[in-house]
């Protein structure tokens with residue numbers, strides 16, 4: 001496998017007696033979209049800040065593009081972009097000017113075409129000459145993203161990029177993030193919109209109280225921690241749990257009209273039970289299935305279901 005874009009070993013950050021990050025080891029692969037998930041105060045922003053130079057780590061090592069930041073804290077960071085949680089630009093610059101300043105800040109030459117390209121991609125070109133303070137909240141967020149990307153970083157941190165933005169912008173951003181990743185940019189995303197992680201991520205990491213609990217492919221996490229629930233409603237109450245239901249360990253409601261089956265990894269598929277029930281000729285009035293979402297899965301993990309081996 002190609003060498004990691006970012007490699008953390010034993011990363012720890014303490015504030016006095018408080019430990020914000022505890023012995024975090026994590027490798028981010030080139031071109032992946034990695035979602036770092038966890039509750040408020042888990043340590044996500046502290047981790048990102050340590051890589052971007054906003055937080056001074058207490059111990060451990062950070063290698064960016066193969067280079068140890070203790071040895072060279074500046075050069076590798078030129079290829080990193082950060083979309084911070086908080087809006088932080090000078091209100092007196094125009095949109096275009098703030099992007100030119102950003103490029104200069106990252107040591108890139110002035111490049112009108114690049115600024116136009118990023119503004120167009122983020123649907124902000126019409127506001128090119130507006131002062132940043134005259135932008136709406138959603139436009140300010142687009143500009144934050146434009147600023148993080150204008151210098152063509154190889155690794156981009158998106159720290160809750162869609163907090164407080166409308167559905168349309170969220171969808172636009174997802175499309176854009178996918179495009180960046182398909183072009184080879186590596187993305188690390190934190191979000192409390194778990195649907196966002198479910199949509200975008202290749203892998204997820206779950207962090208809580210400064211400790212990384214799990215790192216795994218998204219599909220595998222959903223499969224292993226998630227479940228599929230099949231609810232079958234019969235037209236009339238049945239005398240007892242029909243035979244296929246007993247075989248599958250399904251349950252019957254008190255009114256004997258509804259059968260529920262929970263399919264977890266390793267169980268027989270819900271479809272097989274449904275086929276068997278139809279085979280019995282019992283009149284069924286409704287069938288409902290529900291698959292766990294990332295939100296359910298995260299709650300399960302944070303509740304401390306037996307931990308699998310991390311990747």
Ligand SMILES: Nc1ncnc2c1ncn2[C@@H]1O[C@H](COP(=O)(O)OP(=O)(O)OP(=O)(O)O)[C@@H](O)[C@H]1O
Pocket residue numbers: 015018020038039040041042043044045046047
């Ligand atoms: N400068 C600081 N001094 C003391 N404690 C801090 C400081 N910065 C962060 N912390 C603490 O470190 C912990 C981790 O904070 P962090 O901002 O990394 O969480 P987070 O996972 O990004 O949370 P959120 O989802 O709310 O943004 C929190 O308990 C926070 O209060």
